[in-house]
Amino acid sequence: MSGVISKAIQILDLLLPHGTEKDMGVTEISKALGMPVQSVHRILSSLSEHGFVTQDPKTKRYKLGLSIMKYGFLMWDSIMLRTVARPYMEELSRLTKETVYLSVRENAEGIYIDSVDSPQILKISEPIGLRLPLFIGASNRVILAFLSPSIQKSLMDSFNWDEIPALKPLTREYIEQELMNIRQKGYAVTADEATEGTTGIGAPIFSYENTVIGSLNVAGPSIRFGEQNMEKYSNLAKKYADLISNELGYRGRSRQE
Structure with missing residues (x-):
C-alpha cells in the first residue's frame, strides 16, 4: 500500500x-x-x-483536480487563522487575565492549535493538539452550533452517545438544546466537562466563505467566572472573534451591529 x-x-x-x-x-x-x-x-x-x-x-x-486546491485552501486557512488571531488572543488574555485558546474543527473533533497562557498562578493550561468530540467543551460546541444543519446532523448521528469522554453526563437531547441556545446568544459556556473546576467561553470564527472555521476561547478556574466576569468575558470573546472573522474576509453581518 x-x-x-x-x-x-x-x-x-x-x-x-x-x-x-x-x-x-x-x-x-x-x-x-x-x-x-x-x-x-x-x-x-x-x-x-x-x-x-x-x-x-x-x-x-x-x-x-479541484481536490488539491481544496486541501491547499484548508491549509492556507489554518496558517492564516493562527497568524491573524495571535495578536487578538494576546489582547484578550491581557484583558481577562485568563488563558485563551484558538480551536479548529477536524472531522468530528475540535483541536487546540494555539494558546496564550494566563499570567496568574492558578490557571488552565491544556496542551496544543488536544482533541475532543465537538459536543464537549465551549470551544468545540460553539463550532458545532454554527455548522450547516446537514453537517451538524451527520456529525450528531456519528457520535457514540453511550461512550462519552466527559466528566458529566451529556445526552443528545441536551446537546441539541444547547446548540439552539448557542446560536441565539452567539457564544457557548461550559463548566466541568473536560477538566474539573474549570469554565470555558467560546465564540465562533468565520472565514471569507462565511462558514465557521474555528473558535476563540477564554478558560479558567470556575471560581473566577462569577456573573460579572462571565458577562464581561463573553462580550470580549465575541468582540475579538468578530474582529478575527472580519480580518479573514467574513462578509456576514456582525453579531454586534
Whole structure:
C-alpha cells in the first residue's frame, strides 16, 4: 500500500504546474516516472475518482483536480487563522487575565492549535493538539452550533452517545438544546466537562466563505467566572472573534451591529 501511495504522490508532483497549467498523457507520465503504463492508468483512475486529477474527455490528458486546491485552501486557512488571531488572543488574555485558546474543527473533533497562557498562578493550561468530540467543551460546541444543519446532523448521528469522554453526563437531547441556545446568544459556556473546576467561553470564527472555521476561547478556574466576569468575558470573546472573522474576509453581518 505504501508503494502505491508513493507512486500516487510522484504522479501528483509531476502534474504540478510551473507557471502555466500542466497536463500529461498516461504514456508520457509512465516514461517520465519509469512506471508501467497499467500502474499509471490504475493510479490515475483512483486519483480521478476522488477529484485529485481530472481528465480532458477529448485529449485524454490529465491535470490536477479541484481536490488539491481544496486541501491547499484548508491549509492556507489554518496558517492564516493562527497568524491573524495571535495578536487578538494576546489582547484578550491581557484583558481577562485568563488563558485563551484558538480551536479548529477536524472531522468530528475540535483541536487546540494555539494558546496564550494566563499570567496568574492558578490557571488552565491544556496542551496544543488536544482533541475532543465537538459536543464537549465551549470551544468545540460553539463550532458545532454554527455548522450547516446537514453537517451538524451527520456529525450528531456519528457520535457514540453511550461512550462519552466527559466528566458529566451529556445526552443528545441536551446537546441539541444547547446548540439552539448557542446560536441565539452567539457564544457557548461550559463548566466541568473536560477538566474539573474549570469554565470555558467560546465564540465562533468565520472565514471569507462565511462558514465557521474555528473558535476563540477564554478558560479558567470556575471560581473566577462569577456573573460579572462571565458577562464581561463573553462580550470580549465575541468582540475579538468578530474582529478575527472580519480580518479573514467574513462578509456576514456582525453579531454586534
